[in-house]
Amino acid sequence: MANSLKCDLCSKPATVHLTQIVNNKIHKVDLCEACAQAKGVTDPSGFSLADLLLKASLNPEPTGEAKCESCGFTQQDFKKSGRFGCAACYDHFTRLLDPMLETMHKGSTHTGKVPERIAAKKSLYERLTQLETELDQAIKSERYEDAARFRDEITQVRQSAARKPTT
């Protein structure tokens, strides 16, 4: 019988298999005896599966030499520390981040509290996205009067948003 499962942390044959079910999504971690011990999986006083999932998702090696333009942080730095260098890193490392968030969290979009200052900006951003879609549709169906109206409204919204919203 071939044991095909390898430890997510060190690639030795895995003997400990953990499953986490969140929102009907199944996340699995396979560990060898030594890593399981080291991570306290067998310790009745508790361990953190989310940390394990994070570490496991950092293996295999991230590819590319992407670097955050804002702070100079690299993928290698992230692999070492498991933390980012600055807020802009979240824009620069989306390819690395997105699959990781899937494993780590219940969703990949924030649905909680929004700072009041940004809430105003966020609603403008949403309005803008909506207007752009409507403009596209108007052009496609050759409703040029509507298109002109949408275009003017877009200009207006852009002006009222002091800065361009990020992400």
Added chain:
Amino acid sequence: MKINELIDSQSELTDTGASKSAVVLMTRIRLARNLAGQPFPGWAKDAQKREIRDQCMQAVAALPQMKRGLAIPVENLDDLQKQILVERHLISRELCHAKSGSGIVISKDQSCVVMVNEEDHLRIQVLRAGFQFKKVWNAINAFDTDLEEHVDFAFSPRLGYLSACPTNLGTGIRASAMMHLPALVISGQMEKVVRAVNQLGMAVRGLFGEGSDASGSIFQISNQTTLGESEEDIIKHLHGVLNTIIEQELNARQKLQETDPNKLSDKIGRAFGILQNGYLLNSGEAMNLLSLIRLGIDLGVFADGQRAVVDRLFIECQPGHVQHAAKGAFDPTQRDVLRAARLRTEFAKLVAPDFTQAHN
């Protein structure tokens, strides 16, 4: 307020007398926040870190909740003072090891504390004795909203509050309850509970967080995921899981009483005997004995009013508190003598256990 005044003044955890909760000792919520446009603490240069700290501490200390509180850079605290703050669950062990550029702001009643330049620029925390998620969430939410008027947080409409570690991304919330689960430990069910809780996406840790042991049968249970759900939903789910654990613990207690009442009474009685007469007690043993006394109180073996005393001793038997009370630095053996002396005095006052009720 000065640090020593704060240490000697009444605190939320040691002096509220609100220890009516049989299983949940403490409720705590923390929020991770970062300033927009600044590198995270782990990546910032020393000068940047100090600049960030000054800005954060100034903004936090000016809030009405922090009136007459304490704001202090970490490097101005000695090791014993830091240890005491850790033992009161006010700061993390990670913050104690911060070299420079970190700070702490603590409210007068020690129920609200902000760590500056720990893993994130700001770690806001509110804690209360007992099982009180609604109260704690309302308090910390209001605090965060007030602070938001004075500083610009790093926030993305898609990913929420941006944190140094992606495990805290989104809401940046960690809600946790400190639970006393002696019957689940005695009956050997704790491993099963830990696994089940983890499968639901929550974490179980020991008394002092990651990597600490569970002496005193005290566990911290908290949410692990922070993105994709609102703060209220995260708290609601955790609350549900905690209620199930409370139920399991109470069932386990009943079962212990039914199957082998003498064994349980023997454990509690012996704990009382050692606490009244011991001369050398390390903190692990003291915690385990106190845990049995607390279980005895819950079972009606001791008077209900003693619960607050035990809850206070859980904290004051820690090494930092023992040394602070004796006004000096002592090696572990000397501390064991001091701790036992303190416990003998406390337990001399306690009426002997009455097991008639527990055996019915």
